[in-house]
Amino acid sequence: MTTPLRKDAARNWDRIVAVARDLVDQGTPLQLNDVARRAGLGVGTVYRHFATPEALLETVATSCLEALAAHGEQALADPDPWRSLEGFLTRTVEAQVTDASLAPVTAASADTLPRTTELKAVLRSTGNTLLDRAREAGAVRPDLASADLVPLMCGIAHAVTVLGGTPADRIGTAHRYLSTLLEGLRAVPRTA
Amino acid sequence: MTTPLRKDAARNWDRIVAVARDLVDQGTPLQLNDVARRAGLGVGTVYRHFATPEALLETVATSCLEALAAHGEQALADPDPWRSLEGFLTRTVEAQVTDASLAPVTAASADTLPRTTELKAVLRSTGNTLLDRAREAGAVRPDLASADLVPLMCGIAHAVTVLGGTPADRIGTAHRYLSTLLEGLRAVPRTA
Amino acid sequence: MTTPLRKDAARNWDRIVAVARDLVDQGTPLQLNDVARRAGLGVGTVYRHFATPEALLETVATSCLEALAAHGEQALADPDPWRSLEGFLTRTVEAQVTDASLAPVTAASADTLPRTTELKAVLRSTGNTLLDRAREAGAVRPDLASADLVPLMCGIAHAVTVLGGTPADRIGTAHRYLSTLLEGLRAVPRTA
Amino acid sequence: MTTPLRKDAARNWDRIVAVARDLVDQGTPLQLNDVARRAGLGVGTVYRHFATPEALLETVATSCLEALAAHGEQALADPDPWRSLEGFLTRTVEAQVTDASLAPVTAASADTLPRTTELKAVLRSTGNTLLDRAREAGAVRPDLASADLVPLMCGIAHAVTVLGGTPADRIGTAHRYLSTLLEGLRAVPRTA
DNA sequence: GATGAATGAGACTTCATTCAT
DNA sequence: GATGAATGAAGTCTCATTCAT
Numbered sequence: 001m002t003t004p005l006r007k008d009a010a011r012n013w014d015r016i017v018a019v020a021r022d023l024v025d026q027g028t029p030l031q032l033n034d035v036a037r038r039a040g041l042g043v044g045t046v047y048r049h050f051a052t053p054e055a056l057l058e059t060v061a062t063s064c065l066e067a068l069a070a071h072g073e074q075a076l077a078d079p080d081p082w083r084s085l086e087g088f089l090t091r092t093v094e095a096q097v098t099d100a101s102l103a104p105v106t107a108a109s110a111d112t113l114p115r116t117t118e119l120k121a122v123l124r125s126t127g128n129t130l131l132d133r134a135r136e137a138g139a140v141r142p143d144l145a146s147a148d149l150v151p152l153m154c155g156i157a158h159a160v161t162v163l164g165g166t167p168a169d170r171i172g173t174a175h176r177y178l179s180t181l182l183e184g185l186r187a188v189p190r191t192a
Numbered sequence: 193m194t195t196p197l198r199k200d201a202a203r204n205w206d207r208i209v210a211v212a213r214d215l216v217d218q219g220t221p222l223q224l225n226d227v228a229r230r231a232g233l234g235v236g237t238v239y240r241h242f243a244t245p246e247a248l249l250e251t252v253a254t255s256c257l258e259a260l261a262a263h264g265e266q267a268l269a270d271p272d273p274w275r276s277l278e279g280f281l282t283r284t285v286e287a288q289v290t291d292a293s294l295a296p297v298t299a300a301s302a303d304t305l306p307r308t309t310e311l312k313a314v315l316r317s318t319g320n321t322l323l324d325r326a327r328e329a330g331a332v333r334p335d336l337a338s339a340d341l342v343p344l345m346c347g348i349a350h351a352v353t354v355l356g357g358t359p360a361d362r363i364g365t366a367h368r369y370l371s372t373l374l375e376g377l378r379a380v381p382r383t384a
Numbered sequence: 385m386t387t388p389l390r391k392d393a394a395r396n397w398d399r400i401v402a403v404a405r406d407l408v409d410q411g412t413p414l415q416l417n418d419v420a421r422r423a424g425l426g427v428g429t430v431y432r433h434f435a436t437p438e439a440l441l442e443t444v445a446t447s448c449l450e451a452l453a454a455h456g457e458q459a460l461a462d463p464d465p466w467r468s469l470e471g472f473l474t475r476t477v478e479a480q481v482t483d484a485s486l487a488p489v490t491a492a493s494a495d496t497l498p499r500t501t502e503l504k505a506v507l508r509s510t511g512n513t514l515l516d517r518a519r520e521a522g523a524v525r526p527d528l529a530s531a532d533l534v535p536l537m538c539g540i541a542h543a544v545t546v547l548g549g550t551p552a553d554r555i556g557t558a559h560r561y562l563s564t565l566l567e568g569l570r571a572v573p574r575t576a
Numbered sequence: 577m578t579t580p581l582r583k584d585a586a587r588n589w590d591r592i593v594a595v596a597r598d599l600v601d602q603g604t605p606l607q608l609n610d611v612a613r614r615a616g617l618g619v620g621t622v623y624r625h626f627a628t629p630e631a632l633l634e635t636v637a638t639s640c641l642e643a644l645a646a647h648g649e650q651a652l653a654d655p656d657p658w659r660s661l662e663g664f665l666t667r668t669v670e671a672q673v674t675d676a677s678l679a680p681v682t683a684a685s686a687d688t689l690p691r692t693t694e695l696k697a698v699l700r701s702t703g704n705t706l707l708d709r710a711r712e713a714g715a716v717r718p719d720l721a722s723a724d725l726v727p728l729m730c731g732i733a734h735a736v737t738v739l740g741g742t743p744a745d746r747i748g749t750a751h752r753y754l755s756t757l758l759e760g761l762r763a764v765p766r767t768a
Numbered sequence: 769g770a771t772g773a774a775t776g777a778g779a780c781t782t783c784a785t786t787c788a789t
Numbered sequence: 790g791a792t793g794a795a796t797g798a799a800g801t802c803t804c805a806t807t808c809a810t
Contacts, residue, residue, distance in 0.1 A: 045769080426792035546726065567760035621775070
């Protein structure tokens with residue numbers, strides 16, 4: 001499909017993405033000029049590879065999205081409707097909390113790269129299927145739409161960020177918040 | 193305490209805040225120069241009143257925070273431990289979803305105006321009290337710390353934003369998400 | 385001539401000049417707004433008394449110029465043509481090096497206050513007389529014009545400033561530089 | 577050492593420096609925006625080349641400092657201890673009086689460009705050597721430290737500026753003031 | 769393809785001065 | 790007279806993007 005990159009171009013691509021990954025991990029906003037400088041490349045080179053900061057950010061996020069999608073496959077193979085949903089959502093939130101590139105990409109309504117759109121679709125579809133299965137099995141309250149999954153996961157991740165703490169803390173917090181929410185999702189509305 | 197503003201200064205102050213409120217409602221980031229232009233005032237005037245965009249944003253948020261604090265008073269007066277907590281959190285989330293000035297101010301760890309710090313402290317304290325009461329009454333799962341309230345409300349608000357929709361939709365969504373979460377908060381962890 | 389100031393106006397005048405004196409001593413540039421704030425007065429008040437920073441600076445310098453003028457009187461009374469000139473110039477340079485308000489006022493070609501113009505004229509005239517006397521007495525090389533006195537004194541003061549050091553150092557340096565220059569002024573051009 | 581500039585960058589660099597030179601000659605303070613406008617270049621371009629007005633000013637001064645340093649070489653080669661010192665100082669003062677970029681750069685205690693620091697060190701060292709030679713030869717009064725040379729030259733230049741006059745006048749004045757001072761420097765303190 | 773210089777809109781801020789109260 | 794709020798020109802500087810080399 002795509003012409004494979006020339007060897008030097010591929011090296012530059014890698015460098016750029018590596019630098020961007022570092023910046024994202026440090027919480028520094030991605031500025032293409034800045035990335036170029038840190039990568040020891042010309043600005044033009046960076047722009048050739050990534051037309052906008054968003055494109056670069058999505059690229060940084062891609063591998064993580066792919067890992068999530070792969071996990072989604074496994075979850076779909078798990079016959080337990082609740083356990084598979086819970087596992088998938090747990091992974092999703094862990095990823096968002098661990099990798100700063102994920103939150104903005106997930107929350108964005110428009111993507112820059114086709115690959116991003118593709119992966120997000122896969123993940124949405126996986127979530128839908130898992131949710132439908134769980135709902136049919138009566139494991140989940142019926143008023144939860146599949147369109148709610150992504151927002152709720154983003155919300156959890158955001159809550160974790162607001163609370164703050166070390167990276168390790170954050171994973172713990174994420175589990176706590178997610179389990180609380182899941183309790184609510186599972187709940188059959190109680191009768192008075 | 194504070195010297196009352198001169199009449200013209202007060203008029204300008206009002207204009208500035210009104211313009212800022214509009215901008216916030218439109219989702220436009222607050223830029224003091226821009227505010228000055230739209231208010232038909234000199235830049236210097238705006239800077240005299242608000243040294244930084246944050247100060248202006250907090251000012252815009254103040255009345256809303258005050259309304260929440262006032263509601264908090266009422267909630268504290270309500271003897272029902274669960275209903276009062278639920279009511280307070282509902283108002284909080286409604287406010288965050290309705291008023292774009294609130295989310296950044298609430299999530300910020302450092303404030304610019306003393307008044308903001310004060311109001312945030314009041315709200316935190318109200319939340320704590322309500323939560324403690326509910327916990328003691330056995331209405332809430334014991335592993336929820338009072339420090340979690342603000343993050344969770346921010347998370348809900350964020351989830352609502354990610355889902356999007358009209359302002360009216362958003363309030364509905366907020367209620368739905370909050371009630372789900374509250375279900376989880378209330379739940380006595382179920383036994384298998 | 386001038387209507388005497390009302391008592392409160394006089395008090396304000398004094399305050400302003402005192403603040404300005406401090407600022408000058410610290411080497412802070414005179415800004416009327418700044419002066420007003422430090423004096424606890426409105427800007428308008430300061431502007432009423434001193435239309436420009438220059439006017440204020442000249443006012444600050446006035447007492448020092450008056451002291452120099454007074455010394456000039458004494459110098460004129462001294463019958464020794466060389467000693468009187470030397471004493472007058474020494475005082476002048478000491479003053480410039482000691483009081484930061486003096487250099488700019490002395491070097492300026494145009495004055496703001498009539499009183500400044502008056503005092504500068506007196507000092508120039510004193511210098512002229514002393515120099516003429518010394519020249520006639522053969523104590524000074526003939527190619528030194530009286531118009532050179534002010535520039536040379538400013539030059540010495542500037543040299544002292546460039547070398548830097550503590551206020552005490554500066555007076556010593558001033559004496560050293562001045563004595564060197566005077567040696568040159570006195571010199572009958574030597575024959576080979 | 578330094579990568580040579582690209583052709584267009586070099587052209588812009590030259591333009592900027594030329595404009596700055598004109599401004600300096602007119603006595604206009606250097607403002608980078610202003611320079612950009614006059615040079616027909618974007619502000620960013622000027623900022624890329626010269627991070628601060630001081631850097632630009634020092635660049636403008638550089639060629640003159642280099643010429644002085646070159647003259648210093650020749651002076652060191654001259655075996656006559658007095659004549660070589662006199663020649664060097666004469667050139668220095670002429671330069672300061674002729675080129676308005678020099679005075680501020682010379683008087684500044686901190687430099688922006690390494691090149692400036694380098695050249696100033698060379699000139700100071702040349703001055704020291706010439707002065708030491710002259711002192712050892714008994715041609716100069718012993719209480720003159722080498723640290724005094726720069727301040728005294730700045731002082732002379734300042735005196736010339738205060739007197740004012742056309743550029744041609746100023747050179748004449750500079751010679752006159754310098755020769756007076758040198759007379760004082762040379763003088764063996766006279767006995768009464 | 770790679771480079772990095774150039775661009776210039778626009779954000780932020782200061783300050784001398786005016787003028788309404 | 791005194792006050793200090795208002796003014797806005799002008800300065801500094803950043804940064805996303807383009808384009809000549």
